[in-house]
Amino acid sequence: MPARTAEVSRVVSNSVPELSAERAVTWPKRTKSRLSNGLEIILAEAHSIPKFHGELFFRSGNAAVADRAPGLAEMTASVVRTGTAKRASRQIEEDLRRIGADLSSSAGADTSAISFAGLSEFAEPLLSLVNELAREAVFPEAEFERERRQKLEEVKLERTQPAFLASERLRKTLFGAHPYARVSPSEEQVAAYTRPELQAVYREFYTPENALLLLVGDFDSREMLKTAEAVFRGWTGEKPETKTAAAPANPRGRRVYLIHVPGAVQTQLLAGCRAITRKHPDWVKLGLTNSLYGGAFNSRLVMNIREDKGYTYSPRSGVNALRQHGYFSISAAVRNEVVAASLTEIFYELDKLRSVPVPEAELADAQNYQSGVFSMGLATQDGLLSQLSTVALNELPDDYLETYRAKVRALTPEDLLATARKYLDSANMQIVVVGDRAHIESQAGLFGELEVYDAQGQRLE
Amino acid sequence: MAVESTTLANGLKVVIAPDTTAPVVTVGVYYKIGFRLEPRGRSGFAHLFEHMMFQGSANAPKMQHIKLVNSSGGVLNGSTSYDVTNYYQAVPSNALERVLWLEADRMRALKVDGENLKNQRDVVKEEVRINVMNQPYGGFPWLDMPPVAFRNWANAHNFYGDFADLDAADLSDVQAFFKTYYVPNNAVLLMLGDVKAEEGIALAEKLFGDIPAGAAPPFADSNEPPQTEERRGNVEEKFGTLPAVAIGYVIPKRRTPDWCAMALLDQALHGGRAGRIYRDLVLEKQIALEADGGIDDLFGYNGPTHMTTRILHKPEYSSEAALAAFDAVIREMRERGISADELEQLKVKWRSDYYATLEGGRGGYMPKYGLMHLLACFTLFDNQPQLVNSILDGFLAVTREEIQAVAMKYLREDQRAIVFRTPVKPDAKVAA
Numbered sequence: 001m002p003a004r005t006a007e008v009s010r011v012v013s014n015s016v017p018e019l020s021a022e023r024a025v026t027w028p029k030r031t032k033s034r035l036s037n038g039l040e041i042i043l044a045e046a047h048s049i050p051k052f053h054g055e056l057f058f059r060s061g062n063a064a065v066a067d068r069a070p071g072l073a074e075m076t077a078s079v080v081r082t083g084t085a086k087r088a089s090r091q092i093e094e095d096l097r098r099i100g101a102d103l104s105s106s107a108g109a110d111t112s113a114i115s116f117a118g119l120s121e122f123a124e125p126l127l128s129l130v131n132e133l134a135r136e137a138v139f140p141e142a143e144f145e146r147e148r149r150q151k152l153e154e155v156k157l158e159r160t161q162p163a164f165l166a167s168e169r170l171r172k173t174l175f176g177a178h179p180y181a182r183v184s185p186s187e188e189q190v191a192a193y194t195r196p197e198l199q200a201v202y203r204e205f206y207t208p209e210n211a212l213l214l215l216v217g218d219f220d221s222r223e224m225l226k227t228a229e230a231v232f233r234g235w236t237g238e239k240p241e242t243k244t245a246a247a248p249a250n251p252r253g254r255r256v257y258l259i260h261v262p263g264a265v266q267t268q269l270l271a272g273c274r275a276i277t278r279k280h281p282d283w284v285k286l287g288l289t290n291s292l293y294g295g296a297f298n299s300r301l302v303m304n305i306r307e308d309k310g311y312t313y314s315p316r317s318g319v320n321a322l323r324q325h326g327y328f329s330i331s332a333a334v335r336n337e338v339v340a341a342s343l344t345e346i347f348y349e350l351d352k353l354r355s356v357p358v359p360e361a362e363l364a365d366a367q368n369y370q371s372g373v374f375s376m377g378l379a380t381q382d383g384l385l386s387q388l389s390t391v392a393l394n395e396l397p398d399d400y401l402e403t404y405r406a407k408v409r410a411l412t413p414e415d416l417l418a419t420a421r422k423y424l425d426s427a428n429m430q431i432v433v434v435g436d437r438a439h440i441e442s443q444a445g446l447f448g449e450l451e452v453y454d455a456q457g458q459r460l461e
Numbered sequence: 462m463a464v465e466s467t468t469l470a471n472g473l474k475v476v477i478a479p480d481t482t483a484p485v486v487t488v489g490v491y492y493k494i495g496f497r498l499e500p501r502g503r504s505g506f507a508h509l510f511e512h513m514m515f516q517g518s519a520n521a522p523k524m525q526h527i528k529l530v531n532s533s534g535g536v537l538n539g540s541t542s543y544d545v546t547n548y549y550q551a552v553p554s555n556a557l558e559r560v561l562w563l564e565a566d567r568m569r570a571l572k573v574d575g576e577n578l579k580n581q582r583d584v585v586k587e588e589v590r591i592n593v594m595n596q597p598y599g600g601f602p603w604l605d606m607p608p609v610a611f612r613n614w615a616n617a618h619n620f621y622g623d624f625a626d627l628d629a630a631d632l633s634d635v636q637a638f639f640k641t642y643y644v645p646n647n648a649v650l651l652m653l654g655d656v657k658a659e660e661g662i663a664l665a666e667k668l669f670g671d672i673p674a675g676a677a678p679p680f681a682d683s684n685e686p687p688q689t690e691e692r693r694g695n696v697e698e699k700f701g702t703l704p705a706v707a708i709g710y711v712i713p714k715r716r717t718p719d720w721c722a723m724a725l726l727d728q729a730l731h732g733g734r735a736g737r738i739y740r741d742l743v744l745e746k747q748i749a750l751e752a753d754g755g756i757d758d759l760f761g762y763n764g765p766t767h768m769t770t771r772i773l774h775k776p777e778y779s780s781e782a783a784l785a786a787f788d789a790v791i792r793e794m795r796e797r798g799i800s801a802d803e804l805e806q807l808k809v810k811w812r813s814d815y816y817a818t819l820e821g822g823r824g825g826y827m828p829k830y831g832l833m834h835l836l837a838c839f840t841l842f843d844n845q846p847q848l849v850n851s852i853l854d855g856f857l858a859v860t861r862e863e864i865q866a867v868a869m870k871y872l873r874e875d876q877r878a879i880v881f882r883t884p885v886k887p888d889a890k891v892a893a
Contacts (some may be wrong), residue, residue, distance in 0.1 A: 014520050017558040019533060023655065048482050049816040087745065093735035097806040100813030102733075119813050146747055153703060153750045153775075159599040161702035161836035244771040263699065266590040280548070298524065299529040307524060310583030314591055335583075372534015372553045379483035379551075380821050381829035451498030 002306040004212065008126030025375045027401045028042035030219040030388065035229050037236055039457070040207035042392055043221045048383045052217025053381045056130055057374070058112040059212070060205045063324075064242045066179030067199060069189050073107035075151060076201040080105045080114070082143035083084060083134040089143055092129070101126050105133065109180055110323040111393065112205055117382070127231045134206050135235045144195045162268035162434040165259045170272050173257060173430045174327050180455050207237025207239045212392055217384040233336045244324065250274050250301045252428055254448035258441060259434040261455060267339050271346060272329035278321040278394040284407045285419040286328070290319050292366040292416070293353055293424065294330055300349045309345070311338045321394075328423060336435060340443035343431065346445075350429075353420040357413035371405040462819075463808050464836065465658035469666060471674040472646025476659040476836050476846045478653045478829075486654040487829045488560045489549035491837035494642035496620040497543045497764050500680050505622010506630055507689065508541040510587050510638050512725045513571050515539070517575040518563075519570035523577060526563050527845030533559060536826055540851075543620075544763035546567065547834075554655035559663055561650075563744030565668040568648065571639050575632055582627050589621050595702040601882050602707035602771055603757070609694030610709055610878035611719065615683040618767050634871060650839045685711075692878040693778040701773075704779045705872035705882040708787060710871055712756060716843065721855040722863040723871065726757055727768050729799055729864070730790070730806050731755035738770055739789050748786050749774045760838045767878075768871075778879050790871050796867030808857050815853055 031043040057221035062073045081103065082089045096103055102120030103126075114133055118126040158164040168183050176183035213232070215224060276282055287295075294301035294317030305311045330350075334342045358366075377383040391400045433444045437452060437460075444450060452460040466476045496507040517523040535552030552560055568775045593599035604621060611617035650669065652661045688711065698705065713719040730738050731754050742749035754770040774783040799807075818831035832849070839848040 016521070016525075016529060017562050018560060020555045020557075022553065022555045025484060046482075051813065051816050055644055068712075093740070096808045097732065097735045100809040117817070119809070119816075141579060146744070149775075150743075150750050153773075156870045157597060157701060157703070162595060194624065221696070266587065266595040296531050297537070303524065304583055306581065311587070312579040313584050313588035327622045333587060333595070335590070336586060365528070368534045369531045373536060373826075375483070375534070375553065376485055376551060376828060377534070379485045382821065383828070401839070434657075441501065 001283070007158060009019045013180045019416055025378065027378065028384070031225065033225055035080055036210070036233050037208045039211055039235070040230055041211055041213045041215070041225065041228055042388060043215045044384060044388060045219065045221055046384055047218045048381060049380065050218050051117060052120050052215060053117040054127075054130070055113070055384045055385060056114045057214070057389065057393060058205045058210050059393070060210060060240055060242060061107045061112055063109045063179035063245070064205075064240070065201055066182060067414050068184065069193060070182040071185040071189070072193065072197060072201055073112050074204065075110050075190075075193055076145065076198045076205070077105040077107040078147045079129055079144050079198055080133050080137045080202065082147065083138050083140040084132045086132060086458045089140070095125075095129060099125050103129070118364055122277055123219060123224065124227055124231065127228060131231050131235060134211070137202060139195055139199055140203070141195060144198065144285050148190060149313045151195070154282055155184055155187055158184060160267075160325065163331070164262065164263065164457055165261070166268045166270035166274045166432045169257050169259060169432045170270050170329065171429060173251060173255070173432070174248075174272060174274055176248040176323070178245050180322055180325060180327070181248070187221070188230070196281045204240040208232065208235050209237060209239040212384055214392065216388065246323070250428070251430055254345055254359060254427065254429055254431065256431045256433065256444050256450045257449060258437055258444050259432065259455060260437040260451045260452055260460060261434060262436055263338070264435040267336050267433055267440050268331070268333045269339070269342060269346070270329060270331045270432045271343075271429045272327050273423075273429050274281055275319055275326045275328040275459050277323065277326045278390070279396065280326075281357065282406070282419060282422070285411060285415055286319055286406055286423050287413055288366055288370055289419045289424070290317055290328065290352065291370050292358060292362065293317050293349060296366070296369050298365070300353070301346065304349060304431055305332060305334075305345050309341070311335065311342045314431045336439040339433060339435070339440045340446055343344065343447050347426055347429075350420075350426040353416070354424060354426065357417050361414065363411070363413055363416065365410050370408045374404055375382050462850055463595070463658070464838065464846050464849060465662070467570060468643065469670055471670065471672055472644075473665070473669050473672070474840050475648040475662060475665045475842055476649060476651045477504060477656060477658045478832060478836065479656055479658055480654055482654075483828070484554045485828055486557050486652060486656050487549065487551045487552040487827065487833055488557070488564065489547055489651040489833045489837060490564050490648055491545050491547045491841060492643055492648045493545055493841045494647065494678070494826070495544040497683055498635070499613050500583045501614060501637075501690050502616045502626060503514045503634060504626040505585070505620065505632055506634065506638065507539070507546060507620065508620070508879050509581065509627060509630060510635060511541045512581040513573050513635055514567055514571065514580060516573045517571075518567035519564050519572050521563055521589055522572070526567065529559060529563060533798055535560070538827070542758060542761060543766070545761060545837065548651065548832070549833060551829075557652070557656055558668075561664050561668050561857065564650070565603050565672065568643060568645060568669065568782065569634075569672045570709055570756050571643070573632070573635060575665045578635060578834055579633060580628070582630070585622070585627060586624060593621060597883065598698060598773070601696070601705060602709070602880050604882045604884065605696045606707060606709050606767065606769060606878060609692055609880050610767065611685055613683060613685050613763060613765075615681055616685060619631065624746055640675065642678050644678065645669060646671050646674045647678050649837050651833050651836055653833055653836075667881045668746050681781070685765045688874055694878070695881045695883060699885060700744070701886055702776065702884050702885075703773045704776060704780050704884060705771070705773045706783055707754075707769055707771045707880045707882070708784070708877055708879045710767040712766055712768050712872075713867070714872060715762060717761070717788055723768070724756065724810065724868045725804070725807050725858060726753045726794070726864050726867055728811060729803065730794070731770065732807065732810060737790050738787065742772065742786055746786055747775075748778050750785050755799070763842055780883075784879070795865070795868045798861055798868065800836055801861060804859070804864070806863055811855065811856050
């Protein structure tokens with residue numbers, strides 16, 4: 001009897017089980033509406049836990065006010081939560097805890113946002129606090145000074161982080177005079193922020209006509225819509241006038257930027273080129289191409305420089321979508337001795353994808369990966385919120401979630417070859433290396449004309 | 462929440478929590494071995510070994526595990542902590558059997574060679590460089606605190622590993638560690654999400670049932686000799702310019718009577734911007750720029766552990782001044798405890814956070830990671846996975862008196878350790 005069991009098991013165990021029939025992926029119904037004050041609202045029910053997640057987006061961020069000062073929208077968002085006409089900072093924090101809620105306010109290049117999550121039973125008081133922060137933030141002088149000092153130390157600290165130094169230089173290189181070129185303010189710029197500047201940004205950006213409210217979680221959509229109307233209806237304000245910055249020049253030819261960090265025991269590599277935005281018709285193609293190149297654990301780049309050669313722990317590639325322009329980038333932190341060897345493999349894998357059609361089986365694997373991971377957003381409230389915000393903020397079609405998988409599955413090796421040729425622009429890749437020049441300069445110089453900077457951004461000879 | 466569990470004849474525990482919200486299933490295997498009990502002279506080995514578990518097994522050679530999970534539409538990872546090591550993946554539910562087959566294959570027969578070991582040793586060294594050696598405040602305080610605070614090697618050594626020890630590890634170490642600790646009777650298999658209980662148990666029987674049990678693994682003693690005075694140490698900060706200090710207090714063993722009150726005391730002190738430490742040091746006195754911390758893994762520790770506070774402070778204050786401000790918060794807590802209103806707030810937040818843990822807990826990408834971790838710890842350490850449905854009650858029953866009592870008992874100078882992380886390049890402008 002035991003022998004027989006073992007035999008059966010061995011037969012089963014020696015070969016990989018087939019996938020069983022796929023269960024349908026059903027995205028929840030979205031309720032889209034507009035409150036009487038013009039605030040656009042999207043709700044989706046997800047009853048996994050007795051909580052809900054929300055995000056109040058404003059369609060303006062750091063880029064829209066970059067001509068005033070870099071990072072101004074982000075600084076504004078930091079101070080928003082520190083006081084309203086009705087509540088002081090300490091009261092806000094205690095009230096949040098009293099209703100079991102988390103809240104943060106932040107800004108990126110293209111949007112500002114108040115993000116929150118809390119217990120469904122306290123939805124009304126949480127939305128009321130969000131409404132208060134969006135309408136009645138008072139920017140207390142002392143809180144502003146404290147936040148500014150914290151920001152000052154933060155921007156100093158960033159300059160000791162290799163990954164920050166690399167991305168700062170890459171953005172500068174790819175976006176030139178465009179606001180996207182500046183990822184963070186300098187110490188002097190932070191020191192020069194004023195409270196009236198922040199208040200001006202707040203008045204312009206934080207209006208219902210400029211906002212989008214997303215709510216996902218354990219609630220009844222009709223009831224929640226009524227609550228939102230009752231909470232937000234007194235808030236008014238128009239869409240700000242925003243200027244669109246001119247398209248920056250796209251850098252031609254490979255160049256290498258070395259950021260010298262004396263004593264660094266590892267080298268951060270980052271290479272990139274301009275690509276497309278989320279709205280571009282080639283987005284899905286480029287997403288799949290990226291996943292095959294370096295976007296997944298079993299991608300070619302990870303297999304090569306991590307699992308085969310052991311150069312790095314952390315290789316990856318990604319498509320970064322900003323609202324006006326996107327870019328493709330590849331990163332890895334490698335040991336100092338293999339900077340040239342790693343770059344060689346990075347370019348080898350790029351050029352191979354541009355030259356040789358992807359085998360059908362590998363394509364099918366990548367298609368399964370892309371569509372499987374996409375559907376994981378369904379399993380959690382914040383995952384679903386993130387999918388819905390991508391669709392709404394990029395003005396993608398309403399059926400984007402439902403049709404994405406079919407679009408991925410329809411792609412062919414020829415599509416990927418064409419996409420790689422168009423967007424994995426190996427001849428014009430801008431390369432940043434952050435490390436100790438004594439160990440890496442001669443290696444980096446093999447890949448293009450070299451410029452050397454210090455961590456403060458000063459050009460070195 | 463429905464939780465089904467069973468133990469196979471070979472000792473493997475199986476826990477299933479069905480939920481059909483999404484056609485996704487999370488599968489985890491936890492082994493009861495972490496870096497606390499790795500062999501002497503082999504610091505960092507438990508973590509290096511975790512990497513080796515992705516390097517091939519009898520019927521799934523190198524890269525097959527990763528390739529098969531990704532190409533089924535799923536994501537995967539593993540992690541090593543003090544007392545457990547876990548391996549987990551979330552996949553569309555039609556890949557359940559495939560993933561279980563992969564986990565069973567590597568539990569049955571790891572198959573790696575010297576080439577794989579050299580490769581992963583190199584990868585791990587780059588992991589240590591990116592996370593510790595080439596980062597400002599890298600490893601602070603999780604790697605800095607143990608050698609200062611503890612005397613037993615099990616608790617006090619470098620958990621990421623000295624490079625000489627990583628270099629010394631060879632294939633015989635890998636096979637011995639596997640044979641000793643990676644036996645079904647030292648593990649729990651978890652399936653959460655789109656799986657029926659009876660289906661999951663049948664698959665576990667089919668795929669794991671014939672893996673032979675091993676001898677019960679020996680566990681080195683991790684007890685500490687009694688601590689009688691405050692311990693202090695210094696570590697150089699190579700990149701950052703802000704002085705930093707970390708304070709760790711020894712906390713009660715998990716699931717002892719003081720444990721729930723200690724957890725709420727921790728929340729009173731470290732619960733975000735409303736927590737007393739951040740509120741006093743950052744928002745009000747404005748001595749610190751960052752102040753955070755807490756109990757690292759409340760449900761998953763099985764040996765001497767700290768509640769740790771991590772403070773980065775303004776360079777115009779001395780670290781002693783920052784410490785004095787911290788001490789004032791602790792003194793206030795010991796002398797006056799907390800108000801009824803504060804306790805009520807803490808409990809609502811605790812409940813809310815607990816729900817969040819059940820759903821997520823490891824970024825957005827791994828559904829039910831938190832639930833998996835709770836069920837695994839309640840199974841491996843308590844043999845009661847159902848605690849997931851009742852554990853909350855203990856925290857919600859804590860009284861003000863109990864919180865003040867644990868503050869008096871545990872927040873004592875002779876039961877703490879302090880690490881100063883001092884910049885070698887202090888801020889020039891302030892020094893001038």
